Amino acid sequence: MTDLLIDVGNSRTKWILAEDGHVRGAARAVGHDDLVPLYDEWAALRAAPQRVRGVSVGGGEAVAAIDQWITDHWGLAPQWLQTPALGGGIRVAYADPGQLGTDRWLAMVGARAADYLPACIVDCGSAITLDVVDSQGRHQGGLILPGLSAQQAGLASVAPRLPTVDLATKTPFLTNNTHDALASGYLHGTAMALQGLIRRAMAASTERLTPLFTGGDATLIARYLDMDVRLRPDLVLEGLASIP
Numbered sequence: 001m002t003d004l005l006i007d008v009g010n011s012r013t014k015w016i017l018a019e020d021g022h023v024r025g026a027a028r029a030v031g032h033d034d035l036v037p038l039y040d041e042w043a044a045l046r047a048a049p050q051r052v053r054g055v056s057v058g059g060g061e062a063v064a065a066i067d068q069w070i071t072d073h074w075g076l077a078p079q080w081l082q083t084p085a086l087g088g089g090i091r092v093a094y095a096d097p098g099q100l101g102t103d104r105w106l107a108m109v110g111a112r113a114a115d116y117l118p119a120c121i122v123d124c125g126s127a128i129t130l131d132v133v134d135s136q137g138r139h140q141g142g143l144i145l146p147g148l149s150a151q152q153a154g155l156a157s158v159a160p161r162l163p164t165v166d167l168a169t170k171t172p173f174l175t176n177n178t179h180d181a182l183a184s185g186y187l188h189g190t191a192m193a194l195q196g197l198i199r200r201a202m203a204a205s206t207e208r209l210t211p212l213f214t215g216g217d218a219t220l221i222a223r224y225l226d227m228d229v230r231l232r233p234d235l236v237l238e239g240l241a242s243i244p
């Protein structure tokens, strides 16, 4: 059984193929503004998938366009998952489980499927989310903070004369020019905030949590940590793949 799995986030749409519950290779990603490269890659697949499943916390427009393309080309209706109170071996901590981003639930499902529990899961996307799950799959709760691009956009909205900075180049801690000062704040600042939050979660847990990073900025942020973490870039899609 070949599944096409789709994750529509607030910045990008990611997709991957899965065979019998396991993803194949690494996810492909496109921005929401242009879905054509995505359709080109799907049209070039050797065979149509048997099933299409998705998660969307981002653009409703992207979801409608994707639904349309898949119906037109493969005669399939994608199934868009919602967060349940209990599902994929995870019991959600939220009083109203429907409030919890479905990507956050699926990242926890993916962590369980890949045998990382108990874990502190950090998803570095448009928003950065942190969720703690114990060895029994019980979500202990979590928190949300702005992602790297959102931090830049937020500061630019109140201080428009500051430059937009490139975060890809390795940035020193203490700096001597505006570009590096901003880059250091975003990168070292975010990494140290996350490290402090992870340490706080570890101190509050009776179990030995594995810090597990995922999302588009995970590898970049992990370079600025003084802590060993596991990197699993496609954890949300891995979780989606593992749901029977």
Ligand SMILES: Nc1ncnc2c1ncn2[C@@H]1O[C@H](COP(=O)(O)OP(=O)(O)O)[C@@H](O)[C@H]1O
Binding pocket: 008, 009, 010, 011, 012, 013, 029, 058, 124, 125, 126, 127, 147, 148, 149, 150, 214, 215, 216, 217
């Ligand atoms: N090729 C890329 N295009 C856009 N963003 C990228 C790219 N590579 C890494 N990123 C980073 O990934 C982040 C989005 O991560 P992702 O996990 O896809 O977020 P979301 O699930 O919110 O869409 C962006 O904020 C950006 O900093």
Ligand SMILES: CC(C)(COP(=O)(O)O)[C@@H](O)C(=O)NCCC(=O)O
Binding pocket: 009, 010, 011, 057, 058, 099, 100, 101, 102, 103, 104, 124, 125, 126, 127, 128, 129, 144, 147
């Ligand atoms: C927190 C999020 C915006 C993260 O989305 P992303 O950065 O992956 O685009 C998303 O999981 C969401 O919309 N959650 C709903 C609120 C909550 O989880 O409490």
Ligand SMILES: [K+]
Binding pocket: 009, 103, 123, 125, 215, 236
């Ligand atoms: K995400």
